[in-house]
Amino acid sequence: MIRAPFQLHTPPSIEEAVRLLSRCVQNGEDVKLLAGGQSLMPSMNLGLVAPAHIVSLNHIAGLDSIRQDGETLAIGAGTTHRALAESEVVRAHCPILSETAACIGDVQVRNRGTLGGSIGHFDPAADYPPVLVLLDTAFQIVGPSDERTVAANDLFVDYMTTSLNADEVLTEIRVPVLPPDTGTAYVKFTRVEGGFAIVGVGTCLRLNPDRTCRSIRVGLCGAASVPVRLTSIEATLTGKAVDNAFIEAVAAAAYEAAHDPVAELHADADYKREMVRVFTRRAVRAALERVA
Amino acid sequence: MHTTIQLTVNNTPCEATVDTRTLLVDFLRDQLDLTGTHLGCATGNCGACTVVLDGLTVKACTILAADVAGSAVTTIEGWTQDTRQSGDLHPIQDAFVKHHALQCGFCTPGMVLSVQQLLQEKPHPTETDIRHGIAGNLCRCTGYASIIKAVQEIAGTSSDEKQVSLSPWGRGLG
Numbered sequence: 001m002i003r004a005p006f007q008l009h010t011p012p013s014i015e016e017a018v019r020l021l022s023r024c025v026q027n028g029e030d031v032k033l034l035a036g037g038q039s040l041m042p043s044m045n046l047g048l049v050a051p052a053h054i055v056s057l058n059h060i061a062g063l064d065s066i067r068q069d070g071e072t073l074a075i076g077a078g079t080t081h082r083a084l085a086e087s088e089v090v091r092a093h094c095p096i097l098s099e100t101a102a103c104i105g106d107v108q109v110r111n112r113g114t115l116g117g118s119i120g121h122f123d124p125a126a127d128y129p130p131v132l133v134l135l136d137t138a139f140q141i142v143g144p145s146d147e148r149t150v151a152a153n154d155l156f157v158d159y160m161t162t163s164l165n166a167d168e169v170l171t172e173i174r175v176p177v178l179p180p181d182t183g184t185a186y187v188k189f190t191r192v193e194g195g196f197a198i199v200g201v202g203t204c205l206r207l208n209p210d211r212t213c214r215s216i217r218v219g220l221c222g223a224a225s226v227p228v229r230l231t232s233i234e235a236t237l238t239g240k241a242v243d244n245a246f247i248e249a250v251a252a253a254a255y256e257a258a259h260d261p262v263a264e265l266h267a268d269a270d271y272k273r274e275m276v277r278v279f280t281r282r283a284v285r286a287a288l289e290r291v292a
Numbered sequence: 293m294h295t296t297i298q299l300t301v302n303n304t305p306c307e308a309t310v311d312t313r314t315l316l317v318d319f320l321r322d323q324l325d326l327t328g329t330h331l332g333c334a335t336g337n338c339g340a341c342t343v344v345l346d347g348l349t350v351k352a353c354t355i356l357a358a359d360v361a362g363s364a365v366t367t368i369e370g371w372t373q374d375t376r377q378s379g380d381l382h383p384i385q386d387a388f389v390k391h392h393a394l395q396c397g398f399c400t401p402g403m404v405l406s407v408q409q410l411l412q413e414k415p416h417p418t419e420t421d422i423r424h425g426i427a428g429n430l431c432r433c434t435g436y437a438s439i440i441k442a443v444q445e446i447a448g449t450s451s452d453e454k455q456v457s458l459s460p461w462g463r464g465l466g
C-alpha cells in the first residue's frame with residue numbers, strides 16, 4: 001500500500017486527460033501521469049514522490065498503435081517495450097529501436113513499461129533517449145490549447161527534466177524509416193542484466209558502394225545529464241574509409257563529448273568516460289557488421 | 293479515496309472496493325487472500341510479486357489494483373488449479389522439485405510464472421534464453437543453476453514424443 005493518499009483518474013481520452021492535468025495545474029495541485037508505472041510506482045512505494053493526483057493513461061484506446069506513414073513510423077506513446085521489440089514493422093524499418101527496447105529492464109518490465117513513460121520520466125541512464133536523438137525523432141505533444149511537435153534536441157533539457165509542460169501529454173513519437181542498407185546497433189554497459197545503462201551507445205551507419213562512409217550518426221547516454229549526439233563527426237567522417245582509424249576517430253569524438261559524465265556508485269566520471277570510448281568502438285563495429 | 297473494481301482473477305469474476313493506493317499485489321494478498329503472490333522489494337526489482345496480467349507476466353507491486361479494472365489476472369494459485377484438483381504436479385513443479393530449484397521458496401511462485409511464460413514463447417530455450425527469461429526474478433538461495441537445470445529438463449522432455457502441455461491449465465505429462 002502506498003502511504004500518501006492521492007486521487008486516481010482514469011480518463012478515456014487524451015482530451016480528458018489534458019483537461020484533468022490543466023485543472024490540477026490551475027489549482028496548484030501536484031499531478032503525475034501514470035503509464036506503465038515501472039518508475040512511478042516504485043518511486044511512490046518508496047515515498048520519493050507523493051502527487052495529489054494520478055492521471056492514468058491506461059484507459060485510452062489507440063495510444064499503443066504502431067503505423068507506417070510513408071517515410072515515417074508513428075509510434076503511440078503507450079506502446080510497451082515488448083511491443084516495440086517484437087513489432088515487425090519497427091524491426092524492418094527502424095531496427096535500432098527494437099534492439100533498444102529489447103534490452104530494457106527484464107521481461108516483466110518490458111511487458112508493462114512504455115516508450116512514452118520512459119521518455120517522460122527521462123532518467124538520463126535510460127536507453128531510448130540517445131537513440132531517439134540520433135534518429136531525429138519528432139515528439140507529438142497535446143496540451144490544453146494546442147498540439148505541438150518537438151524535436152529530440154529540444155525535448156531532453158536536463159537531468160530528469162524534459163520540455164513537456166505539466167498540463168501536456170506526449171502522445172506519439174515519429175522516427176524516420178531507415179534506408180534498408182543502414183547498419184544499426186545499440187550497445188549497453190550495465191553491471192547486471194536489467195540495470196540502467198552505465199553507458200549506452202547507438203549507431204546508424206551507411207556506406208557508399210566503395211565502402212567509404214556515406215553517413216554516420218552516434219548517440220550516447222551516460223556521457224552527460226542529457227543524451228549526446230556526436231554531430232561533429234557527421235560531416236567530417238563522411239566519405240572516409242571505414243577502417244580502424246575511422247572507428248578510433250568516432251571513439252575519440254565520443255570520449256571528447258563525454259567530458260562531464262554523471263558519476264554513480266559503480267562508475268566514477270573518469271571510468272564512465274573511458275567506457276564511452278570502449279562501447280562506442282563496439283557500437284560502430286556492430287553497426288558495420290550489419291551494413292547490408 | 294476508494295473505488296469499486298471488477299476484474300477476473302484465476303478465471304473467476306470478482307468485484308471489490310479498493311483504496312486507490314492499493315497495489316495489485318496487496319489486493320491479491322490482503323483482500324483476496326491469495327498469498328502465493330509474494331511482496332519482496334516493492335520497487336519492481338525482485339519479481340516475487342510476478343503475476344500474469346492479460347496474458348503477460350508483470351510485477352504486481354508496480355501496478356495499482358484500481359488501474360487494472362476489467363483485466364484478467366492469473367496468480368500462482370490459479371496457475372495450478374487444474375493440476376491441484378487432479379493431484380498431479382505440473383511439469384514445471386515436478387522439475388523444480390527434482391532439481392532442487394528452490395530452497396526457501398520465496399521467489400518460487402514468481403519464478404514459476406516467468407518460466408511458464410518463457411516456455412510458452414520458446415518451447416526449447418537455450419541456456420541464454422533461460423537466463424534472460426528469469427532475469428526479472430531474483431533468487432537468493434539457489435544461485436540459479438538448479439533453476440536453469442530444471443527448465444532445461446522440461447524443454448528437453450517436451451522435444452521428444454512425450455508432449456508436455458505448458459498451458460497454465462494443461463494436464464501435465466500426456
